[in-house]
Amino acid sequence: MPTEMSIAELMDDIGRAARSVATELATTGSDQRNAALKASAASIRNASADIQRANALDMDAAESRGLTAAMLDRLMLDAERIDAMATGLDAIAALHDPVGRILEEWERPNGLRIQRVSVPLGVIGIIYESRPNVTADAAALCVKSGNAVILRGGSESFQSSQAIYACLREGLTAAGIDADAVQMVPTTDRAAVGYLLSSMADSVDVVVPRGGKNLIKRVQDEARVPVIGHLEGICHVYVNKDADVDMARDIVLNAKMRRTGICGAAETVLVDREVAERIVPDIVSALQGAGCEVRGDKTVSSLVADVKKATEADWSTEYLDAIVSMRVVDNIEQAIAHIREYGSGHTESIVTDSTGAAEQFFRDVDSAIVLQNASTQFADGGEFGMGAEIGIATGRIHARGPVGADQLTSYKYVVRGSGQVRP
């Protein structure tokens, strides 16, 4: 392990290189940036066997450390997932250029013509945990938007990420862009994260953490740089009294069970008392039939025999697993109050045929994404049509909800005059 002194030197070197490339990148044309992404995709496809070998090392280590099934699934790469990663880069290359867009323009009575034009943020630090594909997705979104990026992956995925990282640098070089546009911290020493968060405000413009509660808490505690925050997703499906019964069951089942390990997976189902008797047994049996453990409040337990009792802790737990908590509420106000108390501001869905109920839910639920009659698993940049995402921001500053290439830009005002002075 490097000493603290050498971590500082190492990270300062990385920061300096990133800042220098960022200045260059900001004036690179989108053709060149897209060429780099396509070359990276080709390089990943060519190196699929290498990446799988690197991933096998990570998987062995993870299994011997007893990681959960959900964590192992996040870590695993096979030929199909590697190809999907490359396809993802090609898709990002095909997106519109997020840089140089005229976001607004207007003319003032004095003749000044003002444009608000998108520009790169500069240098972005990404701190993530086990998913190795974040290495490709996050770096590609940063390059797409003209930013230099410093990647700091989790120790679990270190070998896999290094293999992917090599492909990205190959792609940048092939397109004539300085490979330091994408850098990866070459150590799993946690001190490097501390240094990145606390001592690199001059060379890093924003940090995007992707991971669990502990990572986010550490980032919030230590960061002296701006953060685009990603909290966990304690997502709710609320079945309103005016819900279609079949739709409610299908949405709950999909929101919980399609993939249990993603942040948009539902963790709690709320059902209006007026329809509970008719709907709860049906939903519980569908969930249990799909292998989901249901933990219910008193009313749910009274309606269905083989349901575990939910404890207070269940309402604020992100299971990321085939477990769901279920509560019967008196009305929409109580559902909204429950979400305000226990939710994490990520994604919530109301199932209802009532426009009034949906509007009330949209207005009073203060989450990044609110849906009517759709699964919470749509909380995803790709599903929103953004091509890809770095994550779902639950903070309120700069970006909220899916963070794609457009969200990784800032802007400047360009003002054209003809000699105006201010009276």
Place this chain on the structure above:
Amino acid sequence: MPTEMSIAELMDDIGRAARSVATELATTGSDQRNAALKASAASIRNASADIQRANALDMDAAESRGLTAAMLDRLMLDAERIDAMATGLDAIAALHDPVGRILEEWERPNGLRIQRVSVPLGVIGIIYESRPNVTADAAALCVKSGNAVILRGGSESFQSSQAIYACLREGLTAAGIDADAVQMVPTTDRAAVGYLLSSMADSVDVVVPRGGKNLIKRVQDEARVPVIGHLEGICHVYVNKDADVDMARDIVLNAKMRRTGICGAAETVLVDREVAERIVPDIVSALQGAGCEVRGDKTVSSLVADVKKATEADWSTEYLDAIVSMRVVDNIEQAIAHIREYGSGHTESIVTDSTGAAEQFFRDVDSAIVLQNASTQFADGGEFGMGAEIGIATGRIHARGPVGADQLTSYKYVVRGSGQVRP
């Protein structure tokens, strides 16, 4: 002075009240918020004599502490300035509603209809220094955008700000809005700022500091909450070789001397060598004629006799006074390099008739506002047509340039479906 313990209790009470009002405010109609602003304006006009009496106390204290002329000017309120403050509130009331705007909407191939809708940020903390009118402007912009605000003014303007604050609460109450939508920290104890920055992440969504270097540095060091940063304005006017001579002189004169105490005032003038002989003497004599001290580099000194020598420190000094530094550069590249090295990313203007030079300047100067053939003193929310501003953000996150009511919002995604589940 309250003890540290009581500061924590005091601030926690303020934070709790702000969070609670923010939840209410987010669903208040714009009519009610605008009525509160108009009632506040009326109240300020009625209380003009009281506010002047309070301001006289602040001015006496400031003079006896030997504040500079620029600082005294920032602090001073007379009937005219108080009336302008009230007019400012009326103008903010007349602006469009920044909340509930549909920023984008689109439909996905699966039929999901997605809207990105503006929502208030929540609770905003404003930390500012001597200008008492910030109390009214900042609070009004927050109320306009549905946010609760916690104001922490400078000790120099404490009496003036309290008098204005009383009018704002009167206005809110008159419109039926909980007066705690606007709160002011009732102590000048600096520990209150420390507590706001470090311990109120749960009750404050963003802090906006307005003030000098020391304040900004303190905020950057201590903040555990998101910050919309405002650095000083080391603004440049660059006179390109293709500049119109008369226009260059008029713009430099206005950029420096219209008001020397604002952040958009120019501090450094750069002139291309090719036109220096023809232009520098003219500009220097205009500046000196207006009472401005000119500090020049070697070439400037060789062209004009009575010019003080600029030192290295001059290039990074925000004078906020009738002093300007002036340098002759070899070409546009050197001008841009100078701005990159010494500028603060605020506002820079190029004077040129060449579209090519202007485009190069726009692309390569990385500042919040870049102008061609116009005075840097246009760096102002009002001059941009935003009605008013809290300040000019020099950070790259969330908002850059003038921060008006629209910039004090976040957004949420509202998604309407018809039973969609994710494949």
